[in-house]
Amino acid sequence: MNIAIVYSSMSGNTEEVASLVETTHRHRGDQVSRFEADRIGPREASALASFDLVYFGSYTWADGVLPDEMKDTFRLILKELNVPIRQAAVFGTGDKMFVHFCRAVDEMAYHLSRYGVPLAGELLKIEQSPRNQPFNVRHWAERMAHHVEEGVHHYVDSKNQTIVAQTS
């Protein structure tokens, strides 16, 4: 399987999750390409159409906000280029002391669903660093891979953020 990971990380927590996702897929024998969100230009964005599964990962900023570099990436991929991403999976890190815990994850999933990009499964929200619970990330990434292999598609319901499974 051919995997892309697009992520944004300020202080390293989300990057750690990206690394765990990467090693999980490499252990499965998958090919993995990693992209920092602020390095995604039109060429990289268009190339995302060739992957079996594209992960999007971000921290949450300023009281529940998706960081600018990720917003720009989503605008480019979904709105400007309408890149036909086959399937996506969304993760993020945040801090439960904020009211809108990991809201960036919900926002990314919402945009993807709105533009018709199927999600491989449930959203992953990690409190700060995944260091003390790497198995959670590994099991999640394995589940995403199985869902892609089995053709399971999910979409976010914008009203209550639940994930609605649909047959592919």
Ligand SMILES: Cc1cc2nc3c(=O)[nH]c(=O)nc-3n(C[C@H](O)[C@H](O)[C@H](O)COP(=O)(O)O)c2cc1C
């Ligand atoms: C100014 C500021 C605002 C933040 N706002 C939120 C927030 O609204 N919700 C949340 O879950 N986390 C919030 N966080 C916490 C970060 O998202 C969290 O520390 C995250 O793990 C950082 O990821 P990174 O290490 O990949 O940059 C905020 C952090 C800072 C410094």
